Structures are given as structure tokens and as C-alpha cells.
Amino acid sequence: MTDTLHVARAVAWRHLYKAYSVPSMLLPSLAFPLVFFAGFAGGLSRLDSIPGFGFEGGYTAFQYVFILLQTSAFTGMFSAFSIAADFEAGFARRMMLVAPSRSGIVIGFAIAAFVRAVVTVTIITAVALASGMQVGGGAVDLFGLYSLAAIVNVAAHLWGSGMAFRFRTLQAGPLMQMPIFLVLFMAPVFVPIDLLDGWIRTIADVNPATFVLEAGRGYIVGEPAGATRAFTAVLLLAALMVAWALRGLRRAEGTP
Amino acid sequence: MTATLLAMQVRALSGRSIARAFRQPAMLFPSIVFPLVMLAVNTGGLGSAVGIPSFPADSFLDFAIAVPFMQGALFTSMNAGQSLADDIQRGFLSRLSLTPMSRAALIIGHVSGAMAIGLVSAACYLAAGLAAGVQIEAGVAGAVVLVALSALAMAGFAALGSYFALRAGSAEAVQSMFPLMFVAFFLSSMNMPRDLIEVDWFRTVATWNPVSYLIEGMRSVVITGWDAEALARGFATAAALVVVGLAAASRALTHRMERT
Numbered sequence: 153m154t155d156t157l158h159v160a161r162a163v164a165w166r167h168l169y170k171a172y173s174v175p176s177m178l179l180p181s182l183a184f185p186l187v188f189f190a191g192f193a194g195g196l197s198r199l200d201s202i203p204g205f206g207f208e209g210g211y212t213a214f215q216y217v218f219i220l221l222q223t224s225a226f227t228g229m230f231s232a233f234s235i236a237a238d239f240e241a242g243f244a245r246r247m248m249l250v251a252p253s254r255s256g257i258v259i260g261f262a263i264a265a266f267v268r269a270v271v272t273v274t275i276i277t278a279v280a281l282a283s284g285m286q287v288g289g290g291a292v293d294l295f296g297l298y299s300l301a302a303i304v305n306v307a308a309h310l311w312g313s314g315m316a317f318r319f320r321t322l323q324a325g326p327l328m329q330m331p332i333f334l335v336l337f338m339a340p341v342f343v344p345i346d347l348l349d350g351w352i353r354t355i356a357d358v359n360p361a362t363f364v365l366e367a368g369r370g371y372i373v374g375e376p377a378g379a380t381r382a383f384t385a386v387l388l389l390a391a392l393m394v395a396w397a398l399r400g401l402r403r404a405e406g407t408p
Numbered sequence: 409m410t411a412t413l414l415a416m417q418v419r420a421l422s423g424r425s426i427a428r429a430f431r432q433p434a435m436l437f438p439s440i441v442f443p444l445v446m447l448a449v450n451t452g453g454l455g456s457a458v459g460i461p462s463f464p465a466d467s468f469l470d471f472a473i474a475v476p477f478m479q480g481a482l483f484t485s486m487n488a489g490q491s492l493a494d495d496i497q498r499g500f501l502s503r504l505s506l507t508p509m510s511r512a513a514l515i516i517g518h519v520s521g522a523m524a525i526g527l528v529s530a531a532c533y534l535a536a537g538l539a540a541g542v543q544i545e546a547g548v549a550g551a552v553v554l555v556a557l558s559a560l561a562m563a564g565f566a567a568l569g570s571y572f573a574l575r576a577g578s579a580e581a582v583q584s585m586f587p588l589m590f591v592a593f594f595l596s597s598m599n600m601p602r603d604l605i606e607v608d609w610f611r612t613v614a615t616w617n618p619v620s621y622l623i624e625g626m627r628s629v630v631i632t633g634w635d636a637e638a639l640a641r642g643f644a645t646a647a648a649l650v651v652v653g654l655a656a657a658s659r660a661l662t663h664r665m666e667r668t
Contacts, residue, residue, distance in 0.1 A: 180587050187587075191594035194610035198600060202459045326438065337449040343456050352452030 156253040163247070163260025167234055168267055181230060181268065185223040185276050189215065192342070193283070199343055207344060209373040212285040217297070217368040218341050219276060221361065224269050224305035225332050231265035232312025232328065239320035239404075254405065258313055258397050265309040266302065273301065289374040296379060297371040300364050303386040308332055310393035317400030320407075335361050360385040417513035418520070425491065425521025439483035440529045443476035444536050450475070454599060464601055465631045473542045474626035475598055476533040477558040478619060480526050482589050484562040488522035489569030489582035496577045496664070505665050515657050519566040526562035530555050542630065550629035553639065560646035561622050565589075567653025574660035596620040621645040 171177050193215040200211040207214045238244035248254055281287075289297070315328045339361035340348055348356055356362045360382075367382035430436065451469045458468055465471040495501050495518075504514065534551060544550045572585045595610065596619040605611040614620050625642015628635035 183587050183591070187591050187594050190610065191599075194607040195595075195598075195600050195605055195614070196454075196457075197606045198460055198604045199454075199457060201461070202456050334445070334449075337453065340453070342453045347456040348452065349455065350452060352449070352455075 156256040156259065159251045159253050159256025160260035160263060163257050164263040164267070167231065167261060167264035170234070171231075171264070171268055181227060182272060182275060184226070185219055185272055186279060188222065189219045189276055189279065192219070193280070196342060202343065202347060204347055205343060207369065207373070208375075209286050209288055209369070210284075212280060212283060213287065213372050214369060216276075216280045216285055217365060217372055218336075218339075219280075220273060220297070220301050221304055221364055221368065222336055223272050223276060224301040225308040225336060226329075227269040227272055228262075228265045228305040228307070228309030229312040229328055229332055231261055231268060231309055232316045233322060233325060235261060235313055235316035236320060236322045236324060239316070240322060244320070244404075248405065254401060255398065258310075258401055261313060262306055262309050266305055269301070269305045273298075287372060289371050289376075293371040293374050293376060296376060297368050300368055300371075300382060300386060303383075303390050304364060307386060307390040307393045310390070310397040314393065314396035314400035317397065317404040320404065335359060339365050341365075360389060414510055414513055417510055418516050421509075421513055421517025422520035425517050426524040428491065429487065429521045429525045436525055436528070439480055439487065439525060440532045442483075443479035443529070443533060446479065447472055447476050447533075447536075450599065457600070460604060462604065467541070467543075469537070469540060470542055470631050471627065472599070473533070473537040473630055474554070474623050476537075477530055477554065477626050478561070478593065478598070478623050480529040480533065480558065481561040481565040481622070482593055483529070484522045484526040485565035485569035485572075485589060486582070486586060487525055487569070488518055488566035489573040489585065490579050491521060492518050492570050492573035493577065493579040493582045496573065497579065501664070511658060511661050511665070515567070515570055515654060515661060518570050519563055519654075522566040522569065523559060523562050526566070527555070527559055530558045530562075544630050545633040546629040550633070554626050554629050557622070557625050557639070557642050557646060560643065560650060564646055564649025564653050567650060567657050571653060571656040571660050574657060574664050577664070592617060592619050596623060598623055618645045618649065 171181070193212045196215075197211040199205065200207065200214070235244065238247065247257060251257055287294070311332070312328045315324055318324075319327070338352060338355045339359050340356055345353070345356055345362060345366065363378060363382040363385045367376065367379045370377040370379070447469075451472055454472070455468045457463060458466060458471075463471075492501075495504075501514075534555065538544075544554070546553065569582065569585075573582050576582060595613045596617045597605070597614050598619070602611055602614050602620065602624075605614060621638075621641040622645055624638050625645070628638035628642070632638070
């Protein structure tokens with residue numbers, strides 16, 4: 153256990169040092185969520201005048217929950233890119249040779265992904281509050297909201313790690329991103345689910361991202377709804393992703 | 409240099425650039441598939457936006473079909489930049505500088521290669537849009553104008569991509585310009601007409617953003633018919649991009665050749 157923690161701490165520190173000292177890694181991870189937030193909350197705010205929109209917190213809060221979910225997922229997934237980059241550079245092999253506990257590598261990257269998400273979410277939250285976001289939920293509601301985001305971050309990171317351990321190249325980047333992108337955008341991103349129709353409504357009805365968004369939007373206005381369904385979905389997903397990442401690690405260990 | 413010689417050099421370099429682009433499906437695939445996926449997802453998610461009072465279209469698909477063409481231009485700039493940066497890193501540009509090759513031919517050749525991918529992508533967007541039920545108000549001629557404006561915008565963005573590549577000289581640095589392009593793309597009238605954008609600062613940025621005029625020009629032939637003002641703004645913006653992009657790329661090439 154001590155070995156695992158030592159490895160995790162070293163891996164997390166190295167990744168965070170790289171992430172916050174290399175501008176080409178740092179700037180996109182901060183800029184993209186802010187641009188999405190500006191583009192959606194700023195550019196599409198007229199959508200709340202559609203008959204039947206009916207979200208009490210205003211369009212900024214409505215979009216904030218999506219951007220929170222998206223940032224958590226993408227920060228987690230992008231941190232897994234570093235695993236693939238380490239394999240390409242040959243560093244991951246050397247790391248696996250010296251690490252007394254290789255599970256610590258997975259945990260270390262997951263910790264780093266979480267810290268990166270916390271930093272980015274803090275900045276987005278500050279921008280959202282400065283731009284007049286209304287928060288109706290209390291401390292317990294916000295704890296629920298950010299807990300959901302944290303679990304999404306871990307699950308997305310483990311998904312990316314599993315892919316990185318299997319493909320061991322950055323060329324797998326689109327394969328890592330596309331499923332997350334599709335799951336997120338096939339949820340009620342711009343309007344409440346009742347205003348969706350056609351094929352996207354059919355998918356949104358069974359999409360776990362819908363459950364998380366609806367619960368998160370309930371939390372931010374202080375009227376939680378569907379929280380059990382959302383937590384069940386993300387916890388199940390995270391459990392599956394733990395197995396996916398660890399099996400990927402074993403596969404990488406067994407590959408010369 | 410005679411015009412005939414210049415034309416020969418442009419043809420040789422364009423041919424190389426086009427052949428290279430089509431030999432790499434990894435370059436072609438994202439520029440076709442990603443904008444179409446975005447179109448499908450946005451049309452599904454934003455379909456109810458047509459219920460906003462004064463929304464200018466009855467179908468969000470008609471309103472949004474211009475967006476993939478603009479995204480295609482974004483990918484064109486990346487492809488042109490990547491391809492030229494690759495030539496710089498592999499020493500092809502240094503070897504070329506020992507020949508009497510004209511600088512104009514080099515830039516036009518690279519821009520043509522990227523535009524070839526862009527035009528194939530544009531044909532795919534148009535075909536997918538028509539198959540999904542897009543009604544082009546300006547008819548067949550409108551579709552031709554849509555592709556022509558898109559091609560001119562692609563040429564402008566490809567020239568800008570070439571400029572970045574010549575300034576930076578590495579593929580990684582060209583990649584880092586993507587966020588800048590992405591910001592320009594997002595802070596525009598891409599998803600909502602400017603007069604329906606409520607947030608003042610966003611509407612101001614979208615009004616100053618040239619991408620808005622490109623999108624609005626392309627959009628006009630689909631949802632309005634023949635709108636001379638929107639088309640004039642769109643073509644003027646695209647032409648200005650081409651002139652500025654080529655001039656900047658040409659200057660950057662001169663500096664790079666001096667250093668080589």
C-alpha cells in the first residue's frame with residue numbers, strides 16, 4: 153500500500169509539474185472550457201425565451217452545469233494523453249520497470265487529472281459568478297453537484313487511461329475523445345430534455361450524461377431531482393472504468 | 409519570371425501537395441466527419457431554437473448548414489500549416505531554396521493542396537445536407553455560390569495556416585494555433601443570428617469577428633435566397649483574408665529563406 157502511494161505521488165507530481173509549466177499544455181486546458189462557456193452561455197442565452205424552457209436559474213446556470221460536466225470529463229481524458237505520450241517517448245516502460253506498484257501509476261495519473269479539473273473548474277466557476285450566474289442551491293446541493301463532477305472526472309480519466317495503455321500512442325487520441333464527446337453532446341446540452349425531439353431525444357432519454365445534467369441542474373437551483381439515478385449511473389460507470397484501466401495496464405505489462 | 413514558368417511551378421507543387429493530402433486519410437477523415445457529426449448533434453440539440461421569435465429559418469438544419477463549411481476552412485488552415493511545417497522540419501524547404509523555384513509558387517502550391525481537401529469536404533457537407541433535407545432558397549446557383557465562398561474562405565485560412573507554419577517552423581507550434589482559430593469560430597454568429605444574441609459583449613465580439621460575415625454570407629443563400637449585402641460582406645471578408653494571408657505568408661517565407 154505504501155509503495156502504491158509513493159508511486160502515485162511521484163507520478164501525480166510529475167504530471168502536474170508538466171501540465172502547469174508547459175504553456176502549450178496549460179493554455180488549451182484553461183481556454184477551451186472558457187470559450188465553450190462564453191459561446192454557449194453568452195451566445196445562446198436567447199434560448200431561454202423558447203416556450204416551455206422553464207429553468208429557474210437562468211441560462212448561465214443552465215449552461216454552467218454542462219460546462220462543469222464537460223470540463224471534468226475532458227480534463228480527465230486529456231490527462232490520459234500523457235500516458236500515451238510517455239509510452240511513445242519510452243518513459244512509460246522505464247517507469248513500469250522501476251515502480252514497485254504499477255497500480256500506483258494509474259492512481260497517480262488519476263490524482264493529477266482530478267487536481268487539474270479542480271483548478272479549471274475553480275476558474276470557470278469564478279467567471280460564471282462574475283458574469284451573474286444565479287446559484288439557488290445550498291451547501292449540500294453544491295456538494296452533490298461537485299461530487300457528480302468529480303466522479304465523472306475519474307471515470308473519464310480511467311476510460312482514457314485504459315485506451316492509452318492498450319494503444320500506447322497519441323494517435324489513439326480521437327478514439328479516446330470521440331465517445332466522450334458524443335455521450336456529452338447527445339444529452340440535453342442547450343435546452344431541457346422536454347424540448348428535444350426526434351433521434352436525439354431517444355438517445356438522450358437513456359444517456360447517462362442526461363441523468364447527470366438533470367441532477368446537476370436540479371442541484372444548482374436547489375431542487376435536486378433524479379440524484380439517485382445520476383449517482384448510480386456514474387458510480388457504475390466509474391467501477392467499470394477501474395476494471396477497464398487496470399486490465400489495460402496488465403495488457404501493457406504483458407506487451408514487449 | 410514568365411507567367412508560364414510560374415504556372416508550371418505552381419502546377420508541380422500543387423500536384424505534389426494534393427497527392428500528399430489524399431495519400432493521408434488521417435488528414436481527410438476528421439475534416440469531413442467531425443463537422444458533420446457536429447452538425448447532426450447541434451441540429452438535434454438546437455432544433456427548438458426555431459421557436460425563438462424572429463428566428464430567421466423554419467428549420468435549424470437550414471440555418472446551421474453553413475457551419476460545417478466554416479469548420480472545413482478551419483481544418484484547411486491546420487492542414488496547410490501542418491503540411492508546410494512538415495516540409496520545413498524535413499528539410500524540403502531548404503533543398504527547394506537551392507532551386508530557382510518562385511516563392512509565390514511554393515505558397516500557392518501548399519494552399520492548393522489544402523484547398524483540394526477542403527473542396528472534397530465541402531462537396532460532402534453539401535451532399536449530406538441535401539440528403540438530410542436542406543432546402544437552398546437560392547437554388548442550384550446558390551449551392552455553387554455557397555461552395556465558391558467556402559473555397560475562397562478556405563484559401564484565406566490556408567494562407568494563414570502557411571503563415572503560422574513559416575513563422576514557427578514546427579508542426580507542434582502549428583497545432584497550438586488551433587485554440588486561436590477555435591475561439592474565432594465559437595465567438596461568432598455560428599449558432600445564433602447576431603440580432604438575437606442577448607449578451608452585449610458577445611454580440612460586439614461577433615460583430616467584429618470576420619468569421620460571422622463568412623458564415624452569414626454562406627447562410628444567406630440557404631435561408632434567404634439572394635441577399636446582395638450578406639454575399640458582398642462574405643466575399644469581401646474572404647478576399648481580404650486571402651490577401652492578408654498571402655501577404656503575411658510571403659513575408660514570412662522571405663524571412664525564412666534569409667535564415668536558411
